[in-house]
Amino acid sequence: MSINWFPGHMAKARRQIEESLKKVDVVIEILDARIPYASKNPMLDHVIGDKPRVVVLNKKDMANSKETDRWIARLKADGVYPVALNGKEPNVLKKIENTVVEATKEIFERMERKGINPRAIRAMIVGIPNVGKSTIINNIAKRKVAKTGNTPGVTKAQQWIKAGTKMELLDTPGVLWPKFEDESIGQKLSLTGAIKDNVVNLDDIAIYALRFMQKHYLDGLNKFYNINIDEDTEIVEIFDAIGQSRGFKMSGNEIDYERVTEKVIYDTRDAKIGKFTFDFAGAEE
């Protein structure tokens, strides 16, 4: 499910998240490891203030592992506490717990010095749709918590759930809106499934994906589709080559470009062609 984000939705989401933030010691921001920049919500930095922040690069199983390492280094340098995860794996709780403990160490040491009784660390999960918030909450809670859907902000009846021995988590995540800054961000969000396909032109998404692979993953692209293109091949010729190779033809032996487009998008989104990170941690783009 996807929703349309209107200014009213955004204002409501912001208010609800600000309210929830008051209850927690630490925010766990979930990003898609394939697009750590594009999957960041632009408002969060403003409302989070100086509250400690754990940044989860989720879906690391679908991202380029070297680039994920670079993102981890960059996020550390930015003063947040990053951790890369596959949200479906059994070690998620331990990894998040360790990072949350590290991020809140100073707060709890301060409380101890003031003689305040130790209590569980309170955390909340936030992120744009489809980055894996529910998957991670369910995994940590070791049960299926209520499906929140991708409604803006947070749903009303929030409860604390025990997450391991050191942490308590709000059971409903804060749902943030995606960036609407420029076309390439929309294409990346769409390519990874964060926004609904019909928001962005499908041809443009496939072209973006093919150009990316032509530049960064030529051999893998050739091998996967059993084609033979080089770095200078025109985009329409790449579509033709894939259509030929897969037998996507219409009557009159014309290439069925629509089928090629869909195939390229789904193969890329499902990381079948390779593990790609579309946002670079360094300057390269």
Ligand code: G4P
């Ligand atoms: P959300 O709450 O942030 O909106 O995201 P949600 O947990 O619903 O996850 C969105 C999709 O991403 C789900 O797939 C989920 O299984 C998948 N996912 C979450 N974390 C990971 C991960 O670390 N690696 C991989 N490969 N996939 C992940 P779906 O196809 O929409 O649903 P399902 O059929 O898998 O349940």
